[in-house]
Amino acid sequence: MIARFVRWLLCVLGVLAIALGVGYVVFAPTPLPAEHWAGLGEPDVKNGEMVFWAGGCVSCHAAPGAEGDARLTLGGGLALKSPFGTFHVPNISPDEKVGLGGWTLADFGDAMKRGVGSHGEHLYPAFPYGSYTRVTDKDINDLWGFLKTLPKSGNVAPPHDLPFPFDIRLGIGLWKFLYLDDQPRVALDNPDERVKRGQYLVEGPGHCGECHTPRDALGGFVKDQWLAGAPNPEGKGRIPNITPASKSMGSWSESDIVNYLETGFTPDFDTVGGSMTDVQKNIARLPASDREAIAAYLKAVPGR
Structure with a gap:
């Protein structure tokens, strides 16, 4: 009787282990191949600035209450409240220690289009990569070129304040599986x-x-x-x-x-x-x- 129970328990644990393994593979972060970002050439910084304003980067990444040229210092720190907890907007200035100064175009592009950070981690969709995934590679390259011209900031934003289970990043893989795609939001008849x-x-x-x-x-x-x-x-x-x-x-x-x-x-x-x-x-x-x-x-x- 005990032997049968042990065999049954081992089978259950084996199935669970397989399910967890498959789940990890399916829901793991998936950056684009490195060669995807090769060959884009020198960025058009003027166009990058237009992408910057279209994307509203300053609205979240500038210091709260910043005015004038200070809005171009993207040190982060803004608290975004949501039903899932509070997200703190990160520093995306060119600072090498706490900003994006150590990132590559591929790092930035994967964050924009795949929601993957520079350490291979899932990014929370409070950063709207669910929309940015539709941005062209050229515009991402141009935006990256423009961001590197902006002032550096040493500000360190607080960590996100999220309750369990939303603090488990692997779960974002399920969200991406369900919602992340680059197809048009609506189908339009013969748009000009x-x-x-x-x-x-x-x-x-x-x-x-x-x-x-x-x-x-x-x-x-x-x-x-x-x-x-x-x-x-x-x-x-x-x-x-x-x-x-x-x-x-x-x-x-x-x-x-x-x-x-x-x-x-x-x-x-x-x-x-x-x-x-x-x-x-x-x-x-x-x-x-x-x-x-x-x-x-x-x-x-x-x-x-």
């Missing part, structure tokens, strides 16, 4: 080049859906509610619906959206507020053609 550019900016570097799309219990986007509005992840108010069916923005014309992104004024002369204030300031630095492309895309997406 301007709408395609807008789709790239909104779904990729602009990562607009990270705030404007509701999430399920695991933190992934509810796919059929793209840009339909969501609870504020920091707990106060609601991030608005920006699809054509929105009760507020639905009546806006493309030119209304363009003007809002450039000036911060709504058609009824209200002004941008909340976290959108920084976003608007960043987008205002883009070429007018990019703001027009964003507006064209927002009028082309399905209304929700």
Whole structure:
């Protein structure tokens, strides 16, 4: 009897060991091959700066409350509250000790497109690589070139404050398995080049859906509610619906959206507020053609 129980227990443990091994392989970090980042050439730093503003890097990585040129010192430290705990934004300045100064283009590219850190670890999707995975390799190379021109900072951000089990990074592999892909968020019928550019900016570097799309219990986007509005992840108010069916923005014309992104004024002369204030300031630095492309895309997406 005891021998049968021991055999049964060993079989169970063996199955569990195999399952854990398979799970580790399936959910382990998967950086891109090193050769993926070879041959991109010298970065176009001017284009990199435009990608920088489109991506809103300063909104999270500048010191809280920084103004003017101080916003370009990306020492991190901002606390991002979420249902999963509090994330502390890291230093991404070119500092060699506590920033990205010791990183390579491949390290940076894998963080952007695969959510993998320089030590081969999963990065938490509070860093919106779920959107950045759509950024082209050229734009990543150009952005990397621009980031290296910015001031260094020795600031060390606090570690993330996450309860169990969210502090176990291997679990992020399951999240990536379920949600991480580089396909378009919505299928559009015969979009012209301007709408395609807008789709790239909104779904990729602009990562607009990270705030404007509701999430399920695991933190992934509810796919059929793209840009339909969501609870504020920091707990106060609601991030608005920006699809054509929105009760507020639905009546806006493309030119209304363009003007809002450039000036911060709504058609009824209200002004941008909340976290959108920084976003608007960043987008205002883009070429007018990019703001027009964003507006064209927002009028082309399905209304929700």
